[in-house]
Amino acid sequence: MKKNKKKSNIDFRFMSFFFKIRDVFHPPIKKIINAEIKQGEIVLDYGCGSGSYSIAATEKIGPMGKLIAADIHPLALKKVREKAKKIGYNNIETIQTDCDTKLDDESIDKIICFDVLHGISNKNNIIKEFYRVLKPNSTLSLDDHHYNEDQIIDFITSDGLFKLAYNNDKQYNFIKI
Numbered sequence: 001m002k003k004n005k006k007k008s009n010i011d012f013r014f015m016s017f018f019f020k021i022r023d024v025f026h027p028p029i030k031k032i033i034n035a036e037i038k039q040g041e042i043v044l045d046y047g048c049g050s051g052s053y054s055i056a057a058t059e060k061i062g063p064m065g066k067l068i069a070a071d072i073h074p075l076a077l078k079k080v081r082e083k084a085k086k087i088g089y090n091n092i093e094t095i096q097t098d099c100d101t102k103l104d105d106e107s108i109d110k111i112i113c114f115d116v117l118h119g120i121s122n123k124n125n126i127i128k129e130f131y132r133v134l135k136p137n138s139t140l141s142l143d144d145h146h147y148n149e150d151q152i153i154d155f156i157t158s159d160g161l162f163k164l165a166y167n168n169d170k171q172y173n174f175i176k177i
Contacts, residue, residue: 009075028056031114034168035141040064041109044101044133046126047071047116048094051080057112058089067092068108070101099125103133111140114171118146123155131161134176143171 031053037043039062045054048069058067069080069092077094084092095101099122111130120126130140140162144152152172156162162174 028052032056032060034171035112042066044068044108044111046113049076051083054080055083069094070097072098106135108133109138113142115144117144138176140174
């Protein structure tokens with residue numbers, strides 16, 4: 001199986017700087033609202049990067065919820081932990097992973113995966129992992145501007161594990177079947 005390639009530390013730092021600028025013009029909370037994240041949920045932010053969406057999701061889930069930030073890069077996880085500590089959130093867990101999250105079966109209410117799919121070498125494995133960890137009838141919220149709508153929908157639904165619930169501003173929400 002081909003492994004995903006981890007960005008260099010310099011690449012990661014450049015990407016984090018770019019995300020700070022992006023977040024000014026495109027506040028992360030908009031995607032979190034589109035994902036319909038609710039208080040008390042357990043959310044997996046797969047490919048969390050520097051944590052923009054992790055922090056926004058934690059605001060929605062509140063103190064009774066839990067956010068699991070997952071990324072291949074250790075600097076990403078360090079950045080998320082630093083942001084969480086600075087803000088005072090203690091319900092964020094981080095895991096370093098290249099696909100196998102080691103999470104329990106059917107333990108996650110929502111998965112958010114924003115602008116990550118294009119960087120994953122074995123997309124079929126990650127879709128199966130998402131299916132495994134999501135609770136029945138739970139949601140995978142995904143976007144990736146590297147693909148068009150038909151490519152995203154076909155890829156996520158082709159194995160019959162997910163069906164499209166709705167699309168809101170190029171953010172696709174799929175239900176686990």
